[in-house]
Amino acid sequence: MRISLAYGRHGLPVELPPGTEVVEPERALGLPDESNALRTALRAPRGARPLRNLARPSDRVTIVVPDSTRPAPTRRVLPAVLAELDGIPSERITILIATGLHRAARSDEVDALLGAEVVRRYGIVCHNARDDAQLVDLGATASGRPVLVNRTYMQADVRITVGLVEPHFFAGFSGGAKLILPGVAGAASVLRNHDAELIGHPQARWGARAGNPIFTEQREAARRAGCEFSVNVLVNADRQITAVFAGALEAAHDAACDEALRVAMRPVAAPYDVVVTSNSGYPLDLNLYQAVKGMSAASAIVRPGGHIVIAAECSEGAGHGDFAAMLHEHASPAEMLRAIQASGHVRPDQWQNQVFAQILQRATVHVFAGGLSHLEIEAAHCRPCPDVSTRVRALAQNGARVCALPRGPETIPYVRAA
Numbered sequence: 001m002r003i004s005l006a007y008g009r010h011g012l013p014v015e016l017p018p019g020t021e022v023v024e025p026e027r028a029l030g031l032p033d034e035s036n037a038l039r040t041a042l043r044a045p046r047g048a049r050p051l052r053n054l055a056r057p058s059d060r061v062t063i064v065v066p067d068s069t070r071p072a073p074t075r076r077v078l079p080a081v082l083a084e085l086d087g088i089p090s091e092r093i094t095i096l097i098a099t100g101l102h103r104a105a106r107s108d109e110v111d112a113l114l115g116a117e118v119v120r121r122y123g124i125v126c127h128n129a130r131d132d133a134q135l136v137d138l139g140a141t142a143s144g145r146p147v148l149v150n151r152t153y154m155q156a157d158v159r160i161t162v163g164l165v166e167p168h169f170f171a172g173f174s175g176g177a178k179l180i181l182p183g184v185a186g187a188a189s190v191l192r193n194h195d196a197e198l199i200g201h202p203q204a205r206w207g208a209r210a211g212n213p214i215f216t217e218q219r220e221a222a223r224r225a226g227c228e229f230s231v232n233v234l235v236n237a238d239r240q241i242t243a244v245f246a247g248a249l250e251a252a253h254d255a256a257c258d259e260a261l262r263v264a265m266r267p268v269a270a271p272y273d274v275v276v277t278s279n280s281g282y283p284l285d286l287n288l289y290q291a292v293k294g295m296s297a298a299s300a301i302v303r304p305g306g307h308i309v310i311a312a313e314c315s316e317g318a319g320h321g322d323f324a325a326m327l328h329e330h331a332s333p334a335e336m337l338r339a340i341q342a343s344g345h346v347r348p349d350q351w352q353n354q355v356f357a358q359i360l361q362r363a364t365v366h367v368f369a370g371g372l373s374h375l376e377i378e379a380a381h382c383r384p385c386p387d388v389s390t391r392v393r394a395l396a397q398n399g400a401r402v403c404a405l406p407r408g409p410e411t412i413p414y415v416r417a418a
Helices: 034-043 074-083 107-114 116-121 151-155 187-193 213-225 249-264 288-299 321-329 333-342 350-362 374-379 388-395
Strands: 002-005 012-015 061-066 093-098 123-126 135-140 146-150 158-164 229-235 241-247 265-268 272-278 302-311 363-368 402-405 412-415
Touching (some): 012 388, 034 074, 034 229, 034 241, 074 107, 074 158, 074 229, 093 107, 093 151, 107 116, 107 123, 146 213, 229 249, 249 265, 272 288, 272 388, 288 302, 288 350, 288 402, 302 388, 321 333, 350 363, 363 388
Parallel strands (some): 061 093, 061 158, 093 123, 265 412
Antiparallel strands (some): 002 012
């Protein structure tokens, strides 16, 4: 059976054993007229006034957008949003790039993300979570976690978020309040929102909202900060926009989450011996840090002691310094997990290490990555995989059950209850 895994920019053809079960998200069609769909959603929003009626010419407007680590079609959505604000002088509109704790966007990435015309006409600010001068202290959540939010965002009269909604492996879903925390929050807020206690909670998982403490904290932080309007889109495998939900932050985001859940969640009858996956290709497979998401999707349906084979290009290597450093500091996944859970101090990226360690304790992970050496893969407690087809064929002997997730975490599989 020949299939193509989402890998880098061009995909990776692989030959899998006969009988392999292929699990993919619903093939949602792109909207026939994206511009019209966006305009309609912005003018008939959920729980809010139409966007063009929200801002006055004297208002300061800040529009929050995700950084380039997210496959959001920001460049296609922004013109529709800005068109609804055409009565506002361009110098009073700021585009705020929500980097969370990611590195700052390079100038070429900003141009690609927003388009040269937007960069030329509007002020662009890249959030820096570690710059205290950029932050406003809004107190603490009910659990005592600090809420620090970008000053440019807080000083605006009209705050707008523009995001992509898809299931997230511990926050439940992307988009919505996640644009504020972690998107434009201070480092202390991000670290506490991603601490070992919350990451280890059983409801901190793909597609979970009710009872998910990370999702709950993000919503609480967003309420404290305020948000006048939110735009949420869904996309298909071809990055075409398939749905638009706009309006009040929670109402619009909930509607988008419902649709994303319907499209992405796929039941299987029983766990598999081998699960082949990807990390949805570029830009989501830029590094090993991001590839943990693809492993996480596979781990939901692999049997304990089974095998996960992931193809992720990792053109930027392991990524995130603390993530890579923690892999080298511990002799085994079990030791790494004990260290994270025992420490009262939260390190940047430890949440990814925590999820990664939990996966590695459940299954053996085999990594095919053009951007990583075999030594780097072994240092991450994984097995190098020179060829996906050959490795899967070797693992699938003696009647092993094999499943493939060609689109990686765009599909959220789960074992159907008996």
